[in-house]
Amino acid sequence: RLVVKDRDELDDITWEGDKVAIKVDGEKKEFPATEVLFDNCLACEFPTPQEYDILLGEPSSLVANKPAAQGKIEKLKQLTPEQRWEFWENEFSRCIRCYACRSVCPACFCQRCFVEETEPQWVLPMPRWQDNLIFQIVRNIHVAGRCTDCGECERACPVGIPLRSLAKEMYDTVDELFHYKAGTDKEAAPLLTAYEFEEAEDLFR
Numbered sequence: 005r006l007v008v009k010d011r012d013e014l015d016d017i018t019w020e021g022d023k024v025a026i027k028v029d030g031e032k033k034e035f036p037a038t039e040v041l042f043d044n045c046l047a048c049e050f051p052t053p054q055e056y057d058i059l060l061g062e063p064s065s066l067v068a069n070k071p072a073a074q075g076k077i078e079k080l081k082q083l084t085p086e087q088r089w090e091f092w093e094n095e096f097s098r099c100i101r102c103y104a105c106r107s108v109c110p111a112c113f114c115q116r117c118f119v120e121e122t123e124p125q126w127v128l129p130m131p132r133w134q135d136n137l138i139f140q141i142v143r144n145i146h147v148a149g150r151c152t153d154c155g156e157c158e159r160a161c162p163v164g165i166p167l168r169s170l171a172k173e174m175y176d177t178v179d180e181l182f183h184y185k186a187g188t189d190k191e192a193a194p195l196l197t198a199y200e201f202e203e204a205e206d207l208f209r
């Protein structure tokens with residue numbers, strides 16, 4: 005019944021414990037948060053902005069439900085490398101290379117993206133799954149240390165590829181290796197501009 009309603013037609017949306025309550029035409033319906041929220045919203049570490057000029061409403065009391073938000077990623081980790089490869093081959097076979105994921109990503113703002121380069125040509129323009137996969141792998145490396153796990157790439161994808169699984173794994177890897185979370189400390193130097201002499205390999209010394 006709610007599916008045919010526009011958001012403006014809903015009377016109210018409220019949090020009630022671990023449920024989302026929606027009132028429409030005077031009738032109230034409750035949904036488990038794990039069913040109606042995006043995974044990254046379930047896992048949100050900063051539901052109240054750390055800094056703001058004006059806070060609308062009250063500070064949020066939401067607590068991140070990390071296990072619920074890691075479900076898809078944990079399932080992928082349980083697959084063998086061969087099964088995981090098959091999974092991503094199937095997923096990226098559906099990619100139409102619309103670049104909505106890149107357009108919506110706050111960390112993708114290059115005037116000329118590597119996919120448009122022709123010398124060298126990193127990926128072919130036609131959406132073969134192999135090139136689609138390379139596009140996302142390289143994009144994930146490019147946004148490492150800048151990705152905030154906003155989940156917008158997955159939300160914007162018109163064919164429903166679970167892009168956040170890739171982005172979040174990179175986000176966690178960056179956190180684990182460098183104890184760095186993009187956007188959480190304004191005093192911290194951006195990850196890829198800060199390194200110690202000892203970290204350099206001989207090639208760069």
Ligand code: SF4
Pocket residue numbers: 098099100101102103104105106136160161162163164165167
């Ligand atoms: S939004 Fe989805 S379909 Fe479009 S390029 Fe990105 S992964 Fe491919």
Ligand code: SF4
Pocket residue numbers: 105108109110111112147150151152153154155156157158168171
């Ligand atoms: S989750 Fe990361 S990669 Fe995806 S849109 Fe947000 S910042 Fe970009």
Ligand code: SF4
Pocket residue numbers: 106111112113114116117118119142143146147
């Ligand atoms: S994928 Fe890489 S090159 Fe392309 S816009 Fe994003 S950060 Fe820039």
